[in-house]
Structure formats: C-alpha cells, structure tokens
Amino acid sequence: MPEAARPRRVLLLSVSAGAGHGRAAEALAAVATAAFGAQAQHWDVMDYVPSAFRKLYTDFYLRLVDKFPALWAQLYRITDETPPDAATARLRRAVERLNARGLQQAIADYAPDVIICTHFLPAELLARAQQRGRVSCPIHVQVTDFDLHALWVVQDLAGYFAASEEVAARMRARGLPAQRIHVSGIPIMPAFAQPLDRAACAAEAGLDPQRPVLLLMGGGAGVGALDEAAAGLLALEADFQLVALAGRNETMLARLRELAARHPGRLFPQGFTRTIERLMACADLAISKPGGLTTSECLALGLPMIVFAPIPGQEERNCDYLLENGAGLKAVDATALEYRVRALLADPARLAAMRANARRLGRPEAARAVLRQVFA
Known part of the structure; x- marks a missing residue:
C-alpha cells in the first residue's frame, strides 16, 4: 500500500x-x-x-x-x-x-x-x-x-x-x-451516544418500565457489601425495582440470587455485562462509586447518582463535581443511602431536576471531540 x-x-x-x-x-x-x-x-x-x-x-x-x-x-x-x-x-x-x-x-x-x-x-x-x-x-x-x-x-x-x-x-x-x-x-464508548429506548432496554432485563428502577453498581466501605446494600434498600417501604451488578464476582452473584428469591419482582441480579448502557438507559437512579468513567457514562445518559465511599482525591473531586452541579447526592453510610433513596423516590420533581442537570453535563461525544482535534 x-x-x-x-x-x-x-x-x-x-x-x-x-x-x-x-x-x-x-x-x-x-x-x-x-x-x-x-x-x-x-x-x-x-x-x-x-x-x-x-x-x-x-x-x-x-x-x-x-x-x-x-x-x-x-x-x-x-x-x-x-x-x-x-x-x-x-x-x-x-x-x-x-x-x-x-x-x-x-x-x-x-x-x-x-x-x-x-x-x-x-x-x-x-x-x-x-x-x-x-x-x-x-x-x-x-x-x-x-x-x-x-x-x-x-x-x-x-x-x-x-x-x-x-x-x-x-x-x-x-x-x-x-x-x-x-x-x-x-x-466513553460510542454506545452511550446512541438513542436508547427505555421500554426496550427494560424489557431485555425483565423490568417493568412503568416502575422506578435503581441501578446498584458496587458495595464497599460505608454501605457494606453489595448484597447487604441491596437488602437494606429492599427493606424500604417504596415501590421500585433494584438491579444489582456483581460483575465477575460469582460468589456475590450467588448471594444476590438467593436474596432475589425472597424478593420476587424487586431484585434483579446481574453478572458481568458489556452493555451497561442499556441498563443505565432504563434506570432512574444509579448508586455507585464516582469513578471518572462511570460518572461520565451516567451523565451521558442523564442518569443522576447517589455516590458512596469515594476514593480520597480523584473520586472525592468527581463527587464534588456532581454535587455542585445538582446531578448527584452523597451517602456517607448505609443509613444515609437508604434515607436519600427514600427521599428521592418520594420527590419525583427533584429527581427529574437531577436528571436534567446530569444530561446538561453529559458529553457522550467526548471521544469524537478528542480525535477531531488530534486529527485536525
């Protein structure tokens, strides 16, 4: 050539x-x-x-x-x-x-x-x-x-x-x-820049698009292990569906499945997925650590976050960015997490405002913007 x-x-x-x-x-x-x-x-x-x-x-x-x-x-x-x-x-x-x-x-x-x-x-x-x-x-x-x-x-x-x-x-x-x-x-990956239909994405995951969906993407310091965090949330008197991502942790996935058997129609355990954008697209709220990529993916899809246990330094700054711009809340422990989830589900207008703020901050075409400049 x-x-x-x-x-x-x-x-x-x-x-x-x-x-x-x-x-x-x-x-x-x-x-x-x-x-x-x-x-x-x-x-x-x-x-x-x-x-x-x-x-x-x-x-x-x-x-x-x-x-x-x-x-x-x-x-x-x-x-x-x-x-x-x-x-x-x-x-x-x-x-x-x-x-x-x-x-x-x-x-x-x-x-x-x-x-x-x-x-x-x-x-x-x-x-x-x-x-x-x-x-x-x-x-x-x-x-x-x-x-x-x-x-x-x-x-x-x-x-x-x-x-x-x-x-x-x-x-x-x-x-x-x-x-x-x-x-x-x-x-972030090009999939986050594509239009995604909430109903279709919910159907793929066995979810009801008419009911609120919470996406739990990790456990750790402050909120406990993933199954413990899920159990605490499921004890709330509120109508929502909880998708819990265990990634490649097969032991945790098994625990979540045992918990799901006691909460039919409410808890939906998931293992590793390469299409996280489709779960985010049908969620109303993400509960996660605020890594730079996870934060950017949520913002690209207009998904507000409750963040927990940020790593001192970079993740704390990511958390600050969300809080300052009205796209997220912070939970310092399991009690705070359950309180914030309950409060947001009871206040749809506030949750909608956080979604709008997240979408305003989102940059789904960031990779394309970088490469346009690099190749200019």
Whole structure:
C-alpha cells in the first residue's frame, strides 16, 4: 500500500491502576477505527514493565485505596504539592524510566502517527523520550477525572484534554499552554451516544418500565457489601425495582440470587455485562462509586447518582463535581443511602431536576471531540 494511503496509526496508552484509564483508551480506539478510519491499538503500559514494578505500581495502589484510604489521601496531597524538580519527584521518574525501556522499543517498532495517553505515567515517560529525539510523533494526554493532579501536568505535549471547564482552568493555572488545552469531556464508548429506548432496554432485563428502577453498581466501605446494600434498600417501604451488578464476582452473584428469591419482582441480579448502557438507559437512579468513567457514562445518559465511599482525591473531586452541579447526592453510610433513596423516590420533581442537570453535563461525544482535534 502506498504510504499516502496508509491509515493513520493511533496508539492509546493506559495503565491498569483501576479500570477507568483502560476504558477511556478503549473508547478512543473504537471511535478512531469506526469514525475516522484509523488503525488503532490500545496498550496497557504495565504489559511492558517488569512484573515486580507492575505489582508495586498497580496492586499496591489498589490495596492502598481499598484498605488504607486515609494514607492514600495523604499521598495524593503530598504528590500534588511536590514540585516537579524536587529530589523525590526526579527519583520517581528515574525509577519509572528504568522499568519502561521495553515500552519505548515497542513504540518504535509500531511507529504510530500519534499517541494519546489516558494515564499520566506514559505521558511523563514519552515527553522525556521526545525531548531526547526517541519519539517523533505528537503526544496527547486525556485526563480521566473531574480534577487535575500535578502528575497530569506534563509540559511540551501536543494537546491536553480536560473533563470540564474547571479542569481546563486548572491546567492553565499550572502553566500548560492555553492554545493546546481542549475541553472534551472524558471519552466513553460510542454506545452511550446512541438513542436508547427505555421500554426496550427494560424489557431485555425483565423490568417493568412503568416502575422506578435503581441501578446498584458496587458495595464497599460505608454501605457494606453489595448484597447487604441491596437488602437494606429492599427493606424500604417504596415501590421500585433494584438491579444489582456483581460483575465477575460469582460468589456475590450467588448471594444476590438467593436474596432475589425472597424478593420476587424487586431484585434483579446481574453478572458481568458489556452493555451497561442499556441498563443505565432504563434506570432512574444509579448508586455507585464516582469513578471518572462511570460518572461520565451516567451523565451521558442523564442518569443522576447517589455516590458512596469515594476514593480520597480523584473520586472525592468527581463527587464534588456532581454535587455542585445538582446531578448527584452523597451517602456517607448505609443509613444515609437508604434515607436519600427514600427521599428521592418520594420527590419525583427533584429527581427529574437531577436528571436534567446530569444530561446538561453529559458529553457522550467526548471521544469524537478528542480525535477531531488530534486529527485536525
């Protein structure tokens, strides 16, 4: 094939420290291929580093935020306030570079025309490589939360994509060039931009579209395990259907099915699904942790949220964004969750206002907006 006719090669780089970075990259890859005719690949940077470094970088992070959130909150604040030229910051970057040599060789072999990073680690690594002439294509970075931590501020990249106007303002305040900053929203899969019929989606899940539907997408600190949270909600004297997502946790799914047998027509357990948008489309309220991608998906479909147990730092900021804009409420424990659900179901006008606010904030075409700018 002549060089001029070769599809543009887009490389999406994420890090599997939580699922959101990878989901944003997958969304960009899907839209790049389907809407722009590009050749897109998504790589997890952790597949190109030694296993010991991977375990430290991802497993340690996940354990820290789950078991020691207060310690993570301190680390989040300290790293956000640490100047990039501090000795500790220079040492951290040196260790990362030492462990990521395989990534640079793989990039050289693939020879992409453009790179988009949905995590700050590859952005930092490649910015230095570009300064030294080892990477020649444009590099962009997509922030995947409604906040800006200092680690996302990597100078001399081709473009910076922000989840909101406030994140863009924070980018400018931290010295990134205004002309390279774009407010795109957070990329989500193309399915969230398609019109979805509530009745049809409800019928697929065995739900009655005329009755309220609550979507419970996780348990954890504050509201208890998923089955405990579901049991507490089902004890409320209110007419609603509860869809509880257990993901790939077969043990939890079995517990939920046992609970559902005692609440016929009210509890609908679900395992892992690749069509979460269809469940969201027939829901009136989502109960979930406020990850950047989950939050963006709910907003795209105009689905208000009750958020619980946000991770200190980025998820707390996502929660603040929802509360400040009237698209969500926060439950600090199981009692608060049950109180807020009861109050919203008893006040349809308030719930409708939250839905309108969520839809106003939603950016279902974020991936397309990013790629239009990248390919401009």
